[in-house]
Amino acid sequence: MNSTHPPLLTLKDVGKEYKSRDMTSTEALRNISLNIVAGEILAIIGPSGSGKSTLLRIIAGLDKEFTGEINRVTASEKPSKKSLPSTGFVFQSPTLLPWRTVRKNTELGLEGSNLTRSEIDRRVDDLLALTGLADFSTAYPHQLSGGMQQRLSIARALAYDPPLLLMDEPFGALDYITREQLQDDLLRIWQNTGKTIVVVTHAVDEAAYLADRVCVLTSRPGKIRAIHDVPLPRPRTLDTKSSIEFAKFQGVLREELKDAGN
Ligand SMILES: Nc1ncnc2c1ncn2[C@@H]1O[C@H](COP(=O)(O)OP(=O)(O)OP(=O)(O)O)[C@@H](O)[C@H]1O
Numbered sequence: 001m002n003s004t005h006p007p008l009l010t011l012k013d014v015g016k017e018y019k020s021r022d023m024t025s026t027e028a029l030r031n032i033s034l035n036i037v038a039g040e041i042l043a044i045i046g047p048s049g050s051g052k053s054t055l056l057r058i059i060a061g062l063d064k065e066f067t068g069e070i071n072r073v074t075a076s077e078k079p080s081k082k083s084l085p086s087t088g089f090v091f092q093s094p095t096l097l098p099w100r101t102v103r104k105n106t107e108l109g110l111e112g113s114n115l116t117r118s119e120i121d122r123r124v125d126d127l128l129a130l131t132g133l134a135d136f137s138t139a140y141p142h143q144l145s146g147g148m149q150q151r152l153s154i155a156r157a158l159a160y161d162p163p164l165l166l167m168d169e170p171f172g173a174l175d176y177i178t179r180e181q182l183q184d185d186l187l188r189i190w191q192n193t194g195k196t197i198v199v200v201t202h203a204v205d206e207a208a209y210l211a212d213r214v215c216v217l218t219s220r221p222g223k224i225r226a227i228h229d230v231p232l233p234r235p236r237t238l239d240t241k242s243s244i245e246f247a248k249f250q251g252v253l254r255e256e257l258k259d260a261g262n
């Protein structure tokens, strides 16, 4: 992925200040200019408090109180603030409805859409197959492992078929083995769907393993410290993880995080 691919979204000079009632304010982001390239996986890393979640919420359109511009660029259309792409969002801890089955949680976003019952059923079947949950469609969230709950969160986020999937430390609460499995699941889902994915993570190994590009933020206010093309071929496998290039690239990211004021 590089600049020859069209941007799905362009951020220009995005800044964010949180104002509290006692008139104090926190500058969370400053001068964020960034293209999100169609079809890429972009990882965002940075120290705690560097504005990663804030940035993701702004990209998602969940937070509209920011300065600067965010534009979706399409071939036929001029950039415009209104035409933000629809996005799916996966949070660090799954926000599933405990009284609904796996199937019913997945179709949540489709209720009220103009799809017919059989179209919804077909879509949900596809998503459960894609996320490896087909055998658990009648289970309830509390009957699932943490990893399965996160896969269900991914299925639900994809229900609308959004071009852009945003993930905020999606595997942060999982044990190491489950986390590695979910990383491979995510890469498989990405390959099968062609989605554009922006993933926030604390873990440099996760960023390096998943991403086409890694954006490093500085500590507060979050600014772009660097954006790297990941120098690792795809498909990424266990061999990737034992390669010298993988170790070297992680070293570069770690240095930058240290400089970024971790
Ligand atoms: N609703 C809010 N009101 C006021 N300040 C906020 C609010 N949300 C975040 N902040 C502040 O903005 C800054 C960035 O927060 P944010 O949650 O985006 O960081 P982060 O990089 O996601 O951190 P972490 O890695 O710990 O999740 C922090 O200083 C935080 O205290």
Ligand SMILES: [Mg+2]
Pocket: 052, 053, 054, 168
């Ligand atoms: Mg956060």
